[in-house]
Amino acid sequence: MMKSLQNTAQQLRRLVIRMTTEAGSGHPTSCLSCAEIVAALFFHEMRWDPSDPKARNVDTFILSKGHAAPILWAALWEAKAIHEDPLSLRKLDSSLEGHPTPNNPWVKVATGSLGQGLAAANGIALANRLDGIDARIYCLLGDGECSEGSVWEAAQFASLNHLSNLVAIVDVNALAQSGPAPYQHDIEVFSRRFQSFGWETITIDGHDLGAILSALEQAKKTGPTAIIAKTEKGKGVSFLEGKEGWHGKPLSQEEMEKALAELGEDQAVAPLEPRRVGHYTPPPQQKKPTPALAVDYALGDQAATRDGFGNALKKLGELLPELVVLDGDVKNSTRTEYFAEAYPDRFFESYIAEQNMAGTALGLAAYGKIACATSFACFLSRAYDFIRMAGHSRPSHLIFCGSHAGVSIGKDGPSQMGLEDLAMFRAVSGSTILYPCDGVSAERLTQQVTKAQGIVYIRTTRGKTPVIYANDEEFPVGGSKTLCASKEDKFTIIAAGITVHEALAAYEELKSKEILVRIIDAYSIKPLDQETLAKAAHETQGIITVEDHWIDGGLGDAVAATVSALAPVHRLAITAEPRSGKPEELLERYGISQQAITRKILELMD
């Protein structure tokens, strides 16, 4: 068996070299260092079914060092799990991309931005635990990526949550992209660090199959376990092994021939089969439509949209058993505490570690959960690379909620004001953005976010605002609400969230001056209600957008791009560095208050 595994490792090396030389790019040496580890996992250790990428009662492999994608494709090819020509690597429309993406059915989360795999593995481990699936998760990391703080956020989460089925394997090949990795072959550094984060650790020679198998066996006893494997980058080829200057560099045809000669031919010994498992039929999904929430406000009630979000999330917890919530130590502010109290088993305190929170949520979403990760809007910027990669991972859906949006939070000052979140989430693959302005819309839109596809962001406000919608109002994604309209409207004011109320107040003031304006609540920031906006652009002399966000990248930009040429768009938004003060003072100081809107309209009427 050991001989066959060694053969398989060599076969993976040969294939990787052929694939990358054919592609003319890729990272062969980063694959060669982990050939024994990958062979041991795919052809001995892991229980999986090469015929069924959707099976759930199987072990999971996450390639956190995503640039080693060719060896993942090679292993899947050798296991007959894929039938696409390995030599199509990196070619347009091949699922064998340069870094793993879900275009290949075996990839559950996209990797390639380093330091993200372990957080996703946390989420998968949680999903398995919630579903009663006793499967293991193996996450392969590089030594270079252990410089990413997110690895340590994930390590802390795993140990605090006793994710004993989780095994991290660090391929310490000592060479990073642009030079030696910071600790080169000092594997004890990694061991001490994982231990200090509450993990069991095992240090091994990563090319010794016996040591690998024994470590994987030992890892079953307790966990989470980190196997720190000392390896050589470019292992198996004399002119690559331990040599600098070969990162991300394919071999020339001639070098390839030389390398293949060194690696030897296929041996007579047949490659091993993976440990197959029986096919797993997931429980039938509840396909019945979720009943509408019972929403209970009176018009004019004062309610914070963050409260509406929290209330709705709790109610949805009853209706949607797959709903899982994570929060970064601000559950009493985002109001996820309501859900946490009602469903403690489906709430995960993620502490002040937003990157791991986002990555864990992605892992949960990739394994069938409706995951919702929340913090202050500004602190989601901490996880932007994770959110970006979540977009590329295309989960069926994954929810983020950012509370405390904008200068309207008041006295805490700029560090706590989410002023870039709309720009950030608009520029994410396949995203949807919703922004309620009152209790009713907050609750209804929270139900929408649990249904929408892809990455869904909901933005909430700290302070209370009056309820303006009836309890049975519907808020479809891509819609808007025209709150005031007449044939005499001079201008259209497009607002969302807190500025809806400033706009409504401006409406009254302008009306008293016999100036009529149209007011639209653009609660669906992405997609926008193009039809209604175009109509307003046609029917009025101009559009004024008002938002509690930087002027760039938010509602104003989105509207200007949508109604381009139909009407002039005047953007009221934050343009100067904000500071501490009372909410109403700040709305006025930064030009998005009722008075600022009125002034702007009067100026335009001149």
Added chain:
Amino acid sequence: MMKSLQNTAQQLRRLVIRMTTEAGSGHPTSCLSCAEIVAALFFHEMRWDPSDPKARNVDTFILSKGHAAPILWAALWEAKAIHEDPLSLRKLDSSLEGHPTPNNPWVKVATGSLGQGLAAANGIALANRLDGIDARIYCLLGDGECSEGSVWEAAQFASLNHLSNLVAIVDVNALAQSGPAPYQHDIEVFSRRFQSFGWETITIDGHDLGAILSALEQAKKTGPTAIIAKTEKGKGVSFLEGKEGWHGKPLSQEEMEKALAELGEDQAVAPLEPRRVGHYTPPPQQKKPTPALAVDYALGDQAATRDGFGNALKKLGELLPELVVLDGDVKNSTRTEYFAEAYPDRFFESYIAEQNMAGTALGLAAYGKIACATSFACFLSRAYDFIRMAGHSRPSHLIFCGSHAGVSIGKDGPSQMGLEDLAMFRAVSGSTILYPCDGVSAERLTQQVTKAQGIVYIRTTRGKTPVIYANDEEFPVGGSKTLCASKEDKFTIIAAGITVHEALAAYEELKSKEILVRIIDAYSIKPLDQETLAKAAHETQGIITVEDHWIDGGLGDAVAATVSALAPVHRLAITAEPRSGKPEELLERYGISQQAITRKILELMD
């Protein structure tokens, strides 16, 4: 002396309570836990000059746990370093904001997004070392924020760079915002972690002034040193001490009276004076204008803008002794390796830890350096919260360069494609964004970024493009280049970076069909050249923007908002999830190629 220090600590507590009760918000209990630590630093340990916030040869204090701002203001008040009424805390236009910002002259970097102070402290330590200033940096962290991976990125950088003058003090008060901190009073966890990241550690009772002073003394022997201080949140007030539910909550008037009674009155013992140091006169700044770079290309040469950037940075290293460069293990890709080889003492390999890289760059910039931090454009999203906070810190300037922008990188696939960087940097306080399209503009704009104010972002491209500008062409910030124009222009194509060349090719093709279009290189994405764009909007029937970026938040949005109502704006940009392939295949597939532009114009002509 010890009695005076204890008195001072109590006085800080009293003041904090009065300030937060007056403000009606703030975090008094988070201040109470560190009163002895702050008293020991400001009134015994630190060498500083309360009359001179600009002094450089003095010790630095960074309040990483920024929500404890009131105790910083209280200490500065007691030291007579500020003269603003402490009771103005959190009021509009007071420099005593809810979290520290540079509106107060003693604050060099804004804090309040947790886990960022230590990275800035790294940069300050480097700046001091480069300037031959033997001063110490004290960074006060909370235990909760140690869940942020960025703390461990910073810890690794400090030990790898032997920043022996750096002291981190962790105020382990065991209570986070929404519940107990993950390790409560287990101070050994923090000690083991810092040790595993190469630090000396000392564990103490954080309310024992003798222990604090002794630890601070011991920290001078070697370093970096972490002092792990076990404290009680709310220390000194019986009904607050160690109690949950008091985070971010001021005392009522009645509670305040009770607390002040417990804390006792001012003692007869006079408060200590800080250890003053002589005034430090910084060396005269080189005020002479930097000579223009010698740029040497021939029209039509093939050159990558990342190469132009790297070349220029190296040349600027000679002209600007204060230029310092950091890179996240991709220096051979971003081309900062040219600078690194020429000026190894001013280059800092930051490994794969973009958050710390950004924070360290901010610290350097805050202490007078021209700091430039580089990575792939996509990986700067990892540091977005740090970049956001850098904006709020308002350094005189701080440069980020993102290479490998857009789908034009080709085969590596979506994880490596910067498609959100323009949206991200546009939504940063006081940012400037430049985007060269050829070797000449890359070199010239690199010189511009070393001069511009605030946060400056330069975006570069992986592949080679032809040189289209003469070597002496000037590229002012806020400008643009009209590359083709006539009175017969039907449409205007606005491009930047790689798409300039697609637009020029489309121009030729359209010209062969006797359709003339205007071509504008919008190399200054923020600020845009409003005048030239408005003129083009007036003089042609419509505008087509073409960019290698998500359709939302980038050039198209910026142009649409700028020329709103003057002309229709059609945005060609990435709208579908991209994948691996050849650059030219991807430009075509995602609709930003020469052919796509030509098709769009022909469609509009119909």
